[in-house]
Amino acid sequence: MVMGDMEMRCQLLVIGGGPGGYSAALRAAELGLDVALVDDGPAPGGNCLHSACLHSRHLLHLARLLDETTAAKRLGLDFAPPRIDFARVGAALARRVADEGRRLSARAKERGILLLRGTASFTGPRQVRLFGAEVSLLRFEKAVIAVGSRPRPLPGVAAGSPILDIAALWDRESLPTTLTVVGGGHIGLELATILASFGSRVTLLEKNPRLLARADEDLVRPLHDSLARRLAAIRTGCEVIGVAPAGDGAVITCRHNGETVEFRDLMVLPASGRLPASDRLGLDHTAVAVGPGGILPVDDRQRTSDPDIFAVGDVVGDTLLAHAAVRQGQVAAEVAAGGNAAFDVRAVPRVVLTRPQLAWCGLSETEALRRRIPHQVHRLDSPFDGDHDPHDDSGFFAKLLTDPQSGRVLGAGLVGDHLEGYIGEAALAVEMGALLEDLRLVLHPYGASIP
Amino acid sequence: MSQSFRLPDLGEGVHEAEILAVLVAVGDTVAEGQPILEVETDKAAVEIPAPCSGTVSEVRVAVGDMVRVGEILISFSGPGETQPAGSVKTVPTGAAAPTGDTPHHGPVPASPSTRRLARELGVDLRLVAANGPGGVVTRDDVEAYARGRQEATPPATATKPEAPQPTPHAAPPGPVPSSPPASLPSPAPPPSIGQPPGPEPRQEAEVPAPGLPDFTRWGPVERIPFRSIRRATAAQMTLSWSSIPHVHCEDSADITRLESFRQKHKNDIAAAGGRLTMTVFAIKAAATALKTYPRFNASLDLQRREIIVKNSFHIGIATDSDHGLYVPVIRDVDRKSIRELAVELHQLVERVRGGKITREELQGGTFTITNAGALGGHRFTAIVNSPEVAILGLGQGRMQPVVVPGVDGHHDIVPRLMMPVVLCFDHRVVDGADAIRFLRLIIAALEDPEELFLAMI
Incomplete structure (x- = not known):
């Protein structure tokens, strides 16, 4: 095989191996499509795995351990002052990333997905040229663009400035x-x-x-x-x-x-902030319309203005969340396979893992006011059941938005700790059309929100 | 270019249409103005041209679907492959504004799995009656709606032009009858005279019916689409029959003299391009009776608790055709001569049979006549064409022995040509005594042609 000379065909080409891309590839392969996934990283996973989400998660966990061991003194537990071994922290993190990358690669191979390492650029409406890959030209019937985003560079950075990566x-x-x-x-x-x-x-x-x-x-x-x-x-x-x-x-x-x-x-x-990485794709050679700032606008089936080219994840703007990208990828795959799917999520949960944490899903009060959506706001100082727990000094606070006519929960905002559990519950309430009363009548284990 | 084509507003009172034919398929290239769909509204069929040139990227409708004004029917994408790079591309609906959620109507409460099911079945959640707690649309609701829709529009496999429908009260048609045959009145046009919008009749006919046994257990069956005019007729009949307390008033008219008059003049009329049928005389007789008893030329406005008496006389004539039952309307019959009516009626019937009738010609009737005579029908009843108040039915005139007073106080039995007549009316608006007077006046006019023509002067 001569490098750069090989030409291939596939039914579905997925460009980008992040959460949106790999979920699209896995789902499409499951539905019987012949799938090729092009990604420039050593393994699928995208920024999320290799630099963003997983890193933050890991480090937030370490940060929490540091804070908690420090705070434990107050509770009568003495730990030696923490000593951070950079090399070992880095190695542990790298191991975790590599494990997850191998797991994704293995799943892709199990499903018969062709993994190509390189970058892709459209040279026609149904073909891409690959750079740095063993295949140089790939013709496809349908494509999913899942190239993600990159950090917005700071303006006016002079050479030699101490910028931390x-x-x-x-x-x-x-x-x-x-x-x-x-x-x-x-x-x-x-x-x-x-x-x-x-x-x-x-x-x-x-x-x-x-x-x-x-x-x-x-x-x-x-x-x-x-x-x-x-x-x-x-x-x-x-x-x-x-x-x-x-x-x-x-x-x-x-x-x-x-x-x-x-x-x-x-x-x-x-x-x-982050910018959609759609600029080096050669989209001029396709019917894909590019929106302001490089965002690729899509309909609820993730179709761009070329109905056989889909876009998912950060490149479509909007949520910039891995879990939303995963669903979008699955929707694109199902539509590409001829199914009748749509991204029909009413409550995309967001959690900011700070202290206190912040989480929200569905309609926010800011958005309700901006779009003049009728709503009622209910504030609760304990998880949903409304009775204040005297032992709870976590600062938990929930805000629920309901439809004034039906009383159904339209959105939720939470402040406190352990919010990833609670926001899932709030998202379920929004998705199921639950009443505020339904949510309040659900029992929560005693002291659940105590840190 | 990417463009979604929605069902345009097709005119006064038309909220939905049925897809008769889809003339394009996904991937087809169409030119602006090229016909892409045939749809049928209450009565008239319309060809819909492509709004732009492009490639069909999605067809969201199938033959037999009922679509509402504003619903997306077909999406077009621009000529992508041939489009020069860098030219303007239309941006599709962004994910930030999902289709279906309008700012002022909250989302339809339904679980994600129910929403997925609805999407897969092509069901618009907003149209589904919610039976879940507190108005939640459940999986069962979506399935019931999809089932009801499927029963109303069976798969297009058995689609073929509907055979002429023998009406319940007339013999199966033999050769094409020369005058309008008897039949039940067909769907009325939307009420036009000061009538507040009533319930959509079609919806009532689409209330899911109780389940049917599997008839194939007892032998082979054929499934014929229940749609188009057949379905519209069903909806209108259900509305009339379920909302109007009907009374039937039967009698006979001795048309011996009228028939000889008709024989004498029919060639003249034919030369003028008309057909002199009993219906023409009945129209004239009805006009006289309606002027004398205006409550038969009315509509009941229950919302405002008023009877709307109409001062013009537009008579609908139930007309059988290969496409189904139509009721074209002759306007201002009181101001037209026998000759004019004979010509106009003939032309209308021809237009119905040729499929050329327009919606306007089917609207605005104030009274209906149905004549079963040409098909050999004798006695029958009819259903009032709501929101009218009464309908007049004519049977076939037959020679019958009639007892007449003799000169010397004895009675003679003589052969006379006797035609059964029936007046069916809305007892909410008029009473039996009114109906008998109304019918007697019509009979008198038909029995005495001179009287009839005098009344015309």
Whole structure:
């Protein structure tokens, strides 16, 4: 076989091996399609596995252990002061990533999916050229674009600026003693939480007037208060316009209230959103319409404006959540196989794993007000059953939005701990059309929300 | 370009249509204006042209489907392969605005698995009657709806043009009858005169019927689609029969003299392009009776508790055809001569049989006449064509022995041509005594042609 000369055909081509891509490939293969999956990583999994979700999860777990062992002193448990062995932490994380990647590869091979390592670019409406792969030209009947997103670069970064790459954090000898996280969204807040627990002095910059601008303000407020105690500073309404090296650190230039201000810090960690990675796909050669910012608009069947080319996951914008991408991938596969599927999720759960945690699903109050959807807001200070648990000082607080006419739950927002369990329950209520009363009449184990 | 084609507003009062034919398939390239669908509204069939040029990317309807105005029928994608790169592409509906959720109507409460089932069965959850607790649409509800729909529109495998329907009160048609045969009145056009919108008749006919046994256990069966005019007739009859307390008033008219008059003049009329049938005389007689007893030219408005008496006289004529039963309407019969009526009626009947009748010609009737005579029908009853108040039925005139007073106080038995007449009416609006007076006036007019023509002057 001569490299670069081979041409192949498949029924379904999946470009990108992240959660959206691999779920599309696995489902399509299950439905009997002949599937090829192109991904540029060493194994399927995408950013989620190789740098984003799994890393955050792992580190959030470590951060939680650190916090809890520290807090345990108060409860009469003494631990030796933690000593972080960077090499071992990094190795454990790498092992976990590799295990998961192997598991995904094995599943793909079991289902007869052709895994191709490389990058794909359309050269016609039904063909792609592959780079860095043993196959150079691939003709397909249908395709799923699941190329994901990449971090939005900070503007005006001068060469030599000390920018921290979170994926390479464990290649370092130690953590920076002090750093600035740029971006007060989901990712920025989780990273700030992790780094603060690991002992760094963290400054958080956010260009919007408040953190987590998409979430309801009353949900974010307790988190803001808690972070304000744990971080060196939180500066909202502060838009970074430039980073330059200065001494052994950086000068960060911001626009704040119409004025230009400068901060100094040792390192800068960018977390100011993500951009769809649709730009290097050669979409000009297809009928796929590209929306603002490179987002690929799709209908509820995940079809782009070319009905045989689907797009799923971060590249369609919207949620930027792995679990939503997984469902979208499955929908695309089912539609591609001739099925009648749609992305019909009324309550996509989101959890921000900070302390306290934040979770919401379905209709948010912010969205209800913006779209003028009639709603009622109910606030509960204990998980759903409404009776305050006197032993619960976790700061749990739930907000439920109901339809004023039917009383059905339309959305939920939660603040507290262990929210991944509770948000699933709230999502089920929304999806099933439960009444607020149904939710309140469900019993919860005593003290469930006590940390 | 990507475009979803929705059922356009087809005109006054038309909310839904039936798909008669799908002229394109997925992958077909169509030119703007090329016919893509044939649909049928209450009565008239319409060809729908492609709104744009492009490739059919999805066909969401099948023959026999009932579609509502605004429903997506067919999606087109632009000529993708041939489209020059970089040209404008229409952005499909974003996931942020899923189809189906409008801002002011909350989502239909149904579990995710029920929603999936509905999607797979092609059921719009908003149309399903919810029987779950507190208005939740359950799996059973979706299945029942899909079953009901399937019974109403069986698979298109048995689709063929419907055979002429023998009506319950007439002998099976032999050669094509020369005058409108008797039959039940067919679906009325939507009420047009100050009538508040009533319940959609078709929905009532689609209430899921109790289950049927498997008839194939007792022998082979054929399944014929119950749709189109047949279904519309069923809906209209169900509405009339279930909402109107019917009374029938039977009598006979001695048309011996009228028949000789008809024989004498029919060639003249034929030369003028008309057909002089008993129906023509009955129209004229009815016009006189309706003017004298206007309550028979009315509609009952239950919502406003009023009787709407109409001051114009538009008579519907039940007409059998290969496509089913139609009731074309002759307007202002009181102002037209026998000759004019004979010509107009003949033309209308021809238009019905040729499938050329328009919706407008089927609307606005105030009274209906059905004539079973040409098919050999004698005595029968009819169903009032709601929202009208009465219908007049004519049977076949037959020579019969009739006892007449003799000159010397004795009675003679003489052969006379006797035609059965029946007046069926809505007892909510008029009473039996009114009906007898109304019918006697018609009989008198038919028995005495001179009287009839005098009344016309």
